[in-house]
Amino acid sequence: MNLISNINIGHRLLLVFIFSVVLLIIQTELSVIKINKVDAALAEINDINILKQRYAINFRGSVHDRAIALRDLVLLKDDKDIEPVLGLIHSLEQDYRKSAAPLDEMFSREASTNPKEMDALNNIKSIEQKTMPIIGKVITLRQSHQFDEASTLLLSAARPALVDWLKSINVFIDLKEAQNKAITQQARAVISSFSAMTWISAAVIAGIFMLCGTLIARSITAPLSQAVTFAQRIAAGDLTNQFQIQGRDETAAALTALQSMQSSLRTTVGSISQSASELSHSSETLAQATRQGATSVDCQNQQLKQAATAINEMSASIEHVAENAEASADAARVAMTSSQASTDKVLSTVDSLRTMLEEINRTAVLVRDLASKSMDIGKVLDVIRSIAEQTNLLALNAAIEAARAGEAGRGFAVVADEVRSLASKTQSSTHSIEEMVNAIRHSVELAVASIDTSSQRGNETSQLATAAVDALGSVQQDIQQMAERNHSIASAVKQQALVTREVDQNIASIQALSQQVEAIADSTQTAGNDLQRMSLTLLDNVKQFKV
Secondary structure (H helix, E strand, O other): OHHHHOOOHHHHHHHHHHHHHHHHHHHHHHHHHHHHHHHHHHHHHHHHHHHHHHHHHHHHHHHHHHHHHHHHHHHOOOHHHHHHHHHHHHHHHHHHHHHHHHHHHHHHHOOOOOHHHHHHHHHHHHHHHHHHHHHHHHHHHHHOOOHHHHHHHHHHHHHHHHHHHHHHHHHHHHHHHHHHHHHHHHHHHHHHHHHHHHHHHHHHHHHHHHHHHHHHHHHHHHHHHHHHHHHHHHHOOEOOOOOOOOOOOHHHHHHHHHHHHHHHHHHHHHHHHHHHHHHHHHHHHHHHHHHHHHHHHHHHHHHHHHHHHHHHHHHHHHHOOOOOHHHHHHHHHHHHHHHHHHHHHHHHHHHHHHHHHHHHHHHHHHHHHHHHHHHHHHHHHHHHHHHHHHHHHHHHHHHHHHHHHHHHHHHHHHHHHHHHHHHHHHHHHHHHHHHHHHHHHHHHHHHHHHHHHHHHHHHHHHHHHHHHHHHHHHHHHHHHHHHHOHHHHHHHHHHHHHHHHHHHHHHHHHHHHHHHHHHHHHHHHHHHHHHHHHHHHHHHHHOOOEO
């Protein structure tokens, strides 16, 4: 079987056809030999024996008729009546010679003569030589009107001689008849053996054809059945199949292509699975960072509200600074403490935003890598589609070859139809996977766009937070100056009121920026959740494959 599988299917069928032609040629040659024997026997009977027998029958007719004519010649008394009889005797003698000449010529042409035939012919000629003078003498006696002498010679000598002559001719005729019967029996024996040989050779050839057809069908259907099972497992998502490929024919090439496809698909699915896991982890990290950022922003808003309240209180205190300098000093210390706390919170918010931006950038890199992997999936799907088309074409060629093989290729045609059906199902599955990958690719592109937007807004928020830090630094400096110049509160009330209004404006700006940061954090958290959901969906799709 291994030797057969090393030969291409077309070459196998060609070898079977050549072997069939050789067997038919051998059978035809044997038939021709038998037919030639029968033809030679028929030629010997018709062209030689029957012709010789015909000449011998002519001999017998001539001798027999001459005996009757000779008797009539002796019995007739009127000379006028004997002329026609003499003419008949002469004519019969000429007929005898006309048959004797070609008969002698046939014997002279034969390379080997049957001794019995030659003896019989020589006996006829010997009796002829003895009888002809007697016939001539009887005719002479009759012509001389010696009736008694002619009658006596006819009865005593001519009659026995003519009887012997006819017997010798009959012996020759019987010999040819026996030869014809023997040749006929031989021809019938040849025909009988030819019939038996024909049936036996037909049975042998049919057995050889069935054996060759069975071997070829097994050499084709076994690998195709293996390919069908392998393709069904791949279609079911099992990419762990391992099998040994034997031979170098078209079916072995198809199995090799399926194995290469499985290896490529396993590598690609593994890479997608790893990327999806990394994406899920990154999206989870991003969501956590976003939640932390939202919490920080909320705390900042609370601190800013407290700072605004403190500024308002400080404004009220400044209006009464002249009345209670100590209360103003306490308020200044409280404002200093609150400002420091706000600065620390804003700095913490800036750090969280920077961390969140770094996570967003890393997530963007992973999402772009996921988009690249989805493009690789499209290439693998193109390879799968090409292999499915080649499998469909191979099955179609195999069905054509099976149709040419006739009855012996019927089982192979059924398998070829099954392979073609599986190839169509593979194409349909490939199309479904391609649509799924396109949907994932579109979602990834949306995620990339959302992440880019979040990154841009995060940068803007970071810049605004940095500006808030600078503003809080200015507030600290002003409050410190207020504390240092507490001894000159009266002269600095106007300037302090101005600074207080500026601080109030900065805090209002910081509050607005904090609200923007909170909105950005909410958007980023939503995008992270969407990204995490898409990564989980991708992981579920990849888990359908067993690698």
